[in-house]
Amino acid sequence: MDKLKKKVKIIGFDADDTLWMNETYFRDTERKFAELMQKFASEKYVIDQLTEVEVKNIPLYGYGVKGFMLSMMETAVKIAGKQAGSEIIEGVLSLGNNLLEKPVVLLDNVRYVIEKLKNKYPLLLLTKGDLLDQQRKLKKSGLSSCFKHIEIMSDKKEQNYAEIFSLLSIRPDEFMMIGNSIKSDILPVLKLGAWAVHIPYHTTWVHEETSEDPTRFNRFYKLDSLKDLLKYIPY
């Protein structure tokens, strides 16, 4: 831990399900989409099909609400064929737009910890969602002034983080990433030699699951609460 204290110069935060509630809203929207489709198939079938279409479309659309909306449209036609009419278009646009306008609910201790850290470290928001959507959420959270920059990443693999380190002219061991996804926020960062702090969230999207274990890396920390971070790094 002593090494950590001396080295970290910039802290990166994941956004969704690290700073604020997100996955819950997506799961809720999936159920509402299944209701819209209840004439044609069961809730489970609709959601399974939607997940399949979403994952197929990631290389084309990337992540975020707009791609999710387009995948709902595609799933509707896939399931209902010619019976997918204007009520599907209107229903999906409405579900998606509601998702874009959801209130931002900060997770436990986020405001407290961010307010402490911002005085000592440039804080970055590193996220795979749509830029405008994440900016809107950050603004609604009241934490905009605490973050130096929002960086949208098309993916969160080693190469993507390496490019950010190069852009910021920092060494990996000067960077710490905090997030809820072992696959996206933790492993690639650890493999580059940076620090990573995992704060689990109760729901993980199937596409974010991984069986790889990060505990073999010595710059890895798992905390039950973000607040515990303040025990380990100066602020």
Add this chain to the structure above:
Amino acid sequence: MDKLKKKVKIIGFDADDTLWMNETYFRDTERKFAELMQKFASEKYVIDQLTEVEVKNIPLYGYGVKGFMLSMMETAVKIAGKQAGSEIIEGVLSLGNNLLEKPVVLLDNVRYVIEKLKNKYPLLLLTKGDLLDQQRKLKKSGLSSCFKHIEIMSDKKEQNYAEIFSLLSIRPDEFMMIGNSIKSDILPVLKLGAWAVHIPYHTTWVHEETSEDPTRFNRFYKLDSLKDLLKYIPY
């Protein structure tokens, strides 16, 4: 010009219609969307309605192909009501996906100039589109290795550029922006005290039009061809 030679340390390029053809594809897709809607309204009416919906949706969706697709869906229901059926959903998904898969056609002299400049300056791609789409285009262009970073901007106003200068720890007069939009690539950059080079493109989206004149700024250059830039800055 002598001052310019000494100061510029980083060069930013707009992407669409500066490096490669883009607006032409969008205009072509609008016409194909109007064909899809020809049972319901004239080409002119459909395109006018679509433009209105697109501009209305910018605060919600931002820029890029995915938002354009969602705006086509919305326009279809606005015009055709309950008659907008599955063929609209399929047609729009197909038009949008085709747009995402279009070949990248570099504009005149782009490859030549970029290959010259990359050895002396870190080059950035600064764009309002969808990240994944711009990454794909850059990759297809064969110029990926010439650019240090792609930065997605939710808008291209003074504040957005100021944040980038802060992130990169550079002064405005160390930065030069090259682009085809007076409103987005030129004026905000000049107002911050940076250098701006306008390379006009034959088509400008109505939302990018401005009546403000950049010639009153002394760090402004208008070039007929990107190649002329090499007369002014060392490489």
